[in-house]
Amino acid sequence: MMKRIAEWHLKSWLKNRYRKPLVIRGARQVGKSTLVRKFAENNDLTLNEINLEQHLELNDIFKTLDSGIILKELEGLLGKKIIRPDSILFLDEIQATPYALQALRYFYEELPEIPVVAAGSLLEFVLSDHSFSMPVGRINYLHLGPMTFEEYLEESAGGLLKTIM
Numbered sequence: 001m002m003k004r005i006a007e008w009h010l011k012s013w014l015k016n017r018y019r020k021p022l023v024i025r026g027a028r029q030v031g032k033s034t035l036v037r038k039f040a041e042n043n044d045l046t047l048n049e050i051n052l053e054q055h056l057e058l059n060d061i062f063k064t065l066d067s068g069i070i071l072k073e074l075e076g077l078l079g080k081k082i083i084r085p086d087s088i089l090f091l092d093e094i095q096a097t098p099y100a101l102q103a104l105r106y107f108y109e110e111l112p113e114i115p116v117v118a119a120g121s122l123l124e125f126v127l128s129d130h131s132f133s134m135p136v137g138r139i140n141y142l143h144l145g146p147m148t149f150e151e152y153l154e155e156s157a158g159g160l161l162k163t164i165m
Helices: 006-015 032-042 058-063 067-078 099-110 123-128 149-164
Strands: 022-025 046-051 087-092 116-120 140-143
Touching: 006 022, 006 032, 006 140, 022 032, 032 046, 032 087, 032 116, 046 067, 058 067, 058 099, 067 099, 099 116
Parallel strands: 022 116, 022 140, 046 087, 087 116
Antiparallel strands: none
16 A cells, blocks of 8 residues: 555654544545555554544534533544543544634643544634634644655655656
8 A cells, every 4th residue: 555654743643642633634535544544554543443534423412512421422433432542533524514723722721641643634714704713823724735746756666666666
């Protein structure tokens, strides 16, 4: 599977003692979700993934801004505990439930032991037209673009080497 430079950023983020929730931004189909899934797999992390486009009702839960209620609801949806060593919470398509963005602040402040990654491709629209307080300074952003030329060359050379051997 293709190796992305952004994996290094994820590894550094995960090891950070003062880690904040990470929001991965970027256009559609650049590999945001794949990056998080492969990162979890490559680092032996349990991935707790929730696609928020498939659970629009969670917007009302996130709107409470009560981290205890949010955590219980997410655990009920997943059918397992989220706070575990070597696990990561992945909120995919976060733009579908805008209050989830605001609730990330409370994950940082009240549940810092949970590594939280969120991704969404239409975030610029949500960020420009929101009616809630953004968690400025309490979340980090990572922009993911299409595969870089260097990533392409490494993938191509790796594929070429595999066929020669």
